[in-house]
Amino acid sequence: MKILDKYLLKTFLITFATVFVILFFIFILQTIWLFIAELAGKDLDIGLIIKFLLFSMPRIIPLVLPLSILLASIMTFGNLAENYEFAAMKSSGISLQRAMRSLTLFIVVLSIVAFFFANNVIPFAEYKFINFRKNIAQLKPAMAITEGQFSDVGFYNIKVNKKSGENGNKLDGITIHKKAVNSDGSKTVIKAKNGELISSEQSSILQLVLNNGNYYEDITPKNYNDRKKFPFAKSSFKKYTINIDLSQLNNTDVDEEKVTNSNNMLTVNELNYTIDSLNNNYKTEIDSYSENINLRTIIENKTFNEVADKELIKKRKPLPSDILSLFDKNKKSEILKTASNNLSSIGYSIDGSSTNLKAKQKNINGHLLALYDKFVIAYACFMMFFIGAPLGAIIRKGGLGLPIIFAVLIFITFHFINTFGKRFAQENGITPFLGAWMSSIVLTPLAILLTYRATNDIGLINMDVILAPIQKLIQKITANKKKIADNGHR
Template identity: 50%
Template structure:
């Protein structure tokens, strides 16, 4: 490696790593602020908090790395131009392309490394991050009872409108859903005007004393006759005592991995497999819907070989089938037709909702697959945006280059967000949602590199100003004469 290449690469790395750490620290603070409700009041160990921040760090790389590359490129090449180092290079016969060559090769390795990182490290850390969040929610729930939302407390789900008292032990408007061991579902509901939480919050046993409420339970009967006679049990109580054992919830394994099928938890091969599975499910649902509707409408029993030209047309309908039935038969025919139509409509609405959910999930999986490739390419393209732009503005340091770089990156980032939101809802294809911002900066990188290598600005203002200036010179020149 020549001395010039070593100097440019060293200057770039000396700015890149501190800037990377600063941006990562800022976004990590934002992550802590977003999840502060899940960390506060849980009495978590320091090791658990360190795990939380460690697993949250890789998910920030797709935003931190491109921004760092753009800002570093603008700052370094702007500093070279401001200190007339580019002028010295050009006087020695070294062009801008030659000065960018070493960093361009380095950016290719960075882009390939970014793809490998997003394909291996980010899915693994995301899986651990999601599971750690789920496990933190289960840890010591007696210490945190959030008003106006259901809280998972042992074998019950409890919702309170307000907590008051010196230790927040008094509750108002309590709603409890008890979990059933033998069957899944919500079959027992308890509602009380107020209540009291007794016992130490650090204890494994929590006692709830409910006042002035109602107890509802759906009875599970085996025979239909008994189910009609006694479908549910309901009673009113003045005081009801409920003991909740939290000993099993205090032994939460923070390393357990229960969730592993999210679109951001899979690598390229797993994403392709999941996309094929979801696509097959969508196609099967559409085929099943078409078959069911045709069966209900009687389309399968029609003679499909009849040619339209062979059917004789008549002006007036002289045959009314319904006239051959009496009143009772007519009512049965109308009820059957109405029932078939209602069934088809319900099936269409249900299938439409299910297909919308599956297609939204399919779009997310496809965008996650394309994002892994787009990250590496965007790192390379943003270098070819930042380096020529720094050479054009001829300003280094932390002032103007930071402002220009942040504005460019925010534009690039928001375009990507809007495109992904549209692709998630099916407005645009997932390919466009993931690659739109990259497609936009690609011609911009070519344009800026071309202008910088020709020692020109971003745009030539004289092309617009000179005709106006000539017009006024001629105008006022004639007036003087």
């Protein structure tokens, strides 16, 4: 490797490492902010919090890596151009492509590493992250309950005055509101002097054992007048056990979509297998429903068939266009009523099946987007380098001023188009392939254009095209004024 390649690679790597660490730290702070409700006031020790953040870190890489490459490229090549190092290279016969050769090779390797990271590390981290959150609730069940306020835990709202014990599983002053199935509000209230939370790593059931309390339940009489008396039932207990499904604790997730969907926890091979199974299931359901709805639309009225057969045998001619003319008024009314009911039933069935099929298609789209995302991140690294490096050479500014403005604007555009495309594809507005690759398709021409302009020493914007007509207009106006003034003096 020549001295120039070593120099450029060293300069870029130092800048890239610095930018990556700073951006990664910023995005980690964002993650803490997103999950602050799960971390704050839950009696978690520092070890569990660090482990929690470690499992959430890999999902940040697809955002940080392309932005770091973009910003580092602009800063590196901007510094070279600003300090006239590019001018010295060109005077020695070294073109921009030659200067970028070693860095291009490094970016290609980095893109391949990014793909394998997205395909292997991120799915594993997602799996560990989700299961770790569930295990926290099993190991420290008291984290789901905060002192002095009602905490939403499954089908119950629980408030305790004080928690004690090694894991905060000893509770004092317990008030529980059981959620109503309908929207009439809570009908059941349980109060107890103290209690204990019991859990096991082998079980997903959390037991809340209450001691010395009362059970209140509102009763809704059938007679409307009796409801004004607000009757209720009251019973006391020395010991009462409530079983809570720990899976309900994840329902308060601020990133629910990622927790409930398993597509982010699958590799490329697993996604291909899952997508194939989902597509086969989708097609089978469509075929099955088509056959079923076809059978339901066939008229199976015994009286109608008998009369029709008799008419055909008797007159030996095809049925008339108005088939109902074969029946009397009562039969006509019966047939029309049956047909109307069948149509209504089929309409409801179609609506229900349509909703079900849309949900299945949405699930397929989600898996396809997860598959394409693994390739998009690799290509995004490569594309961002060929946007940033030529742009830095053109604007000729290094440091943290103008490069940051350009990098943020480009990355926001990339991220916005990417998010919009995936959301639109998720709702089946466009194909998942186009939705996942939309941002890359839009920005690739920009990378080609910037590389071309930087190679040929053309500025970012050719100001002569804009200024030349304005200058001509100003000159023409000035000449006319001068001519008018000369005529006035005469």
